Amino acid sequence: MDNQTKQKLNLINWDFSDYNSAKYPLDLNSIHWYLATFPPMIPMYLISLLSKEGDLILDPFGGGGTTAIKAIELNRCFIYNDINPFAVDIVKSKIDILYSYFDCPNFLVNEDTLIERYLVDEQSVDEFILINNLDANIKSWYEIKTLSELCSIYNMIFSDRNANRIEESIRRCAFSSILKAVCSQTDHITYITDNCKPKKLVYKNARKQYLDQIRIIRLSVDDFYKRYISIFGSDESVKRNLDNSIVNSGDSRDMKWIKANSVDLIVTSPPYLCAQDYVKTMRLTHMFFPSEFMKEKLSLEIGARRKRGANAEKTVHEYYVDMECVIAEIARVLKVGKYFCLVLGQGSGRTTKAYDTVADISKLIQDKYGFTLEHEAQRNIWSRRIHLGGVSEESLLIFMKTDTGVHDNGR
């Protein structure tokens, strides 16, 4: 890495402690919540400093798509991958929202009138749940008037025959994004993850939340293009970059669908050991949009929080084996001389405290996979620790691939 880049990296305070996605509702990254997301400034600095326009950026643990959206914003292409089908849906919707600018820039302006046409009243909620194969447990999470409003919006989404695929995708995203805010469980998100139902049901205006969210989405895409055009002069390459990008639902331990030595930069943050259950966090969305792959995907989640009660040695060993599979894939797909940026924290709690997972994984990457550590910074995330499973500090490690494809596994 040249000295100038090193100096620039050194000048950045990676804490971004005043960042809160709620403060930036117009950022496309903020239109649907997701657990343990990057502050968008992390991929923004890393992509700007360590790649060039037109490059291909990979995030194998893509989550809510922060890296992917920043790559497009900075005139690059991306490969997004994640095991969580609900995360993948969110990112596909964000991409659809970007496409909408070309096909229908003033989308979904008559939502309120349309919802009125598809009303489901409180007395019909039970029948609606049954007919549409929704999870009957929904009734434990929402007050009945709120639920009838949600059913009305859901009914509109699937009954409006005039909507095209992109409009339907935007509606689903807006709908899914409000489910947490209008449910009656107001305690920390892990209560939802762990299926702790609310003690008391309270009315929240779902219809207003949904309409506000559609308006925010419209403003955010508009804002995205205004910023993009002010930097790059025209929006021509956005569509081309989107067409050359990939959103994939898969296991990052096996990325054989990505060609060897084809990626220019990797920016990623894997699950911290026993910190979160990402798939289960989306319980409310799953009740409305069940995924037939839920069980299978749950079992493929690396470092899941639910494993924290098991034998510590076995859990940590399993995590290291899983992470090594991903690192082998990263070493295979990244071009020589290019960078692999890893944001990783030490999982908190009984199971993990005897292990320094960050140091062990960093050593593995360097000793066995032909990378050199070029830059290291600590992030103090004390203010966000609740969202990050109790983790209060994380490391940003930037490695360069120096080895030449020894770990290509013949692919």
Ligand SMILES: C[S@@+](CC[C@H](N)C(=O)[O-])C[C@H]1O[C@@H](n2cnc3c(N)ncnc32)[C@H](O)[C@@H]1O
């Ligand atoms: C810390 S989050 C990434 C958040 C992301 N940086 C963002 O800004 O949204 C880790 C992600 O790893 C995903 N994950 C867990 N196990 C996986 C696996 N085996 N393959 C691919 N993704 C996996 C989880 O679903 C979760 O979205």
